[in-house]
Amino acid sequence: MAKSVTQDAPAxxxxxxxxxxxxxxxxxxRGGFELFSWYFFRISGVIMIFLVIIHLVVMHLTNDVSKTVxxxxxxxxxxxxxxxxxxxxxxxxxxxxLNGLRIAIDDYIRxxxxxxxxxxxxWTFALTFWLMGMMTIIxxxxxxxxxxxxxxxxx
Amino acid sequence: MYRGQSGMFSWLFHRISGLGILLxxxxxxxxxxxxxFGPTVYNDSIAIFSTWYIRIASLFLIxxxxxxxxxxxxxxxxxxxxxxxxxxxxxxxxxxxxxxVASWVPFAVFIVAPIFGGCLQSGGCQ
Numbered sequence: 001m002a003k004s005v006t007q008d009a010p011a012x013x014x015x016x017x018x019x020x021x022x023x024x025x026x027x028x029x030r031g032g033f034e035l036f037s038w039y040f041f042r043i044s045g046v047i048m049i050f051l052v053i054i055h056l057v058v059m060h061l062t063n064d065v066s067k068t069v070x071x072x073x074x075x076x077x078x079x080x081x082x083x084x085x086x087x088x089x090x091x092x093x094x095x096x097x098l099n100g101l102r103i104a105i106d107d108y109i110r111x112x113x114x115x116x117x118x119x120x121x122x123w124t125f126a127l128t129f130w131l132m133g134m135m136t137i138i139x140x141x142x143x144x145x146x147x148x149x150x151x152x153x154x155x
Numbered sequence: 156m157y158r159g160q161s162g163m164f165s166w167l168f169h170r171i172s173g174l175g176i177l178l179x180x181x182x183x184x185x186x187x188x189x190x191x192f193g194p195t196v197y198n199d200s201i202a203i204f205s206t207w208y209i210r211i212a213s214l215f216l217i218x219x220x221x222x223x224x225x226x227x228x229x230x231x232x233x234x235x236x237x238x239x240x241x242x243x244x245x246x247x248x249x250x251x252x253x254x255x256v257a258s259w260v261p262f263a264v265f266i267v268a269p270i271f272g273g274c275l276q277s278g279g280c281q
Binding site for chain 2: 026028042045046048049053056060061062063064065066067068069070071074090093094097098100101104125129130131133135136139140142
């Protein structure tokens, strides 16, 4: 627990109390980043219903996971449509998921310092994992060494 | 009114499924990054996804994804249609559970079949 009330970050507009009366939904924030975040969850969520279900059907119903090997990716990524598809899914899923983690952090971590640290970790993760995913989606080319090339440069 | 009732469970499942999916997403980005190390490294690494235990684990992941998606729709309905949303929220929660199970079953059957030597995918199994 924090030492004093004044050091604690304020509870959010959409935090637990307002959630109770709306059955899992959260009251729409009045403005600023929280309003943007509120809309982003809903818009990215609706888009991802389609993207994720298509992703699951392709990876589990039309092809078995055991078939989704390097050559499978090579064939798939020969078509730029799937690169754009994965790029969109990666970006929306990461931001939707990590923004969700940020909301959870605000529910459980009150002291300002710890909350700042946790928020910093969230956005560091977002940038790091987004760059990792983007690097693969954009630069993957069968027959080239990819990342191992990078290590070649460092030698 | 709230504690121990459907409103709490829908919220709790939504949070747990969301954080679980996020954990897998981060892991999934790491395994996809292995593509950059060439076919041998990549194929050897992702072979784990074809084992019986990861197939069983992925059933939980798919259940979480489907629940989170449908419950998200329910949340949006409550947001933009407050009157009916509150009135029918319990019915909608049970609908979410039923649709989750109904759409999960085909995924479960297709994913588990190869453990027992079967294969239902048109693309075949290894």
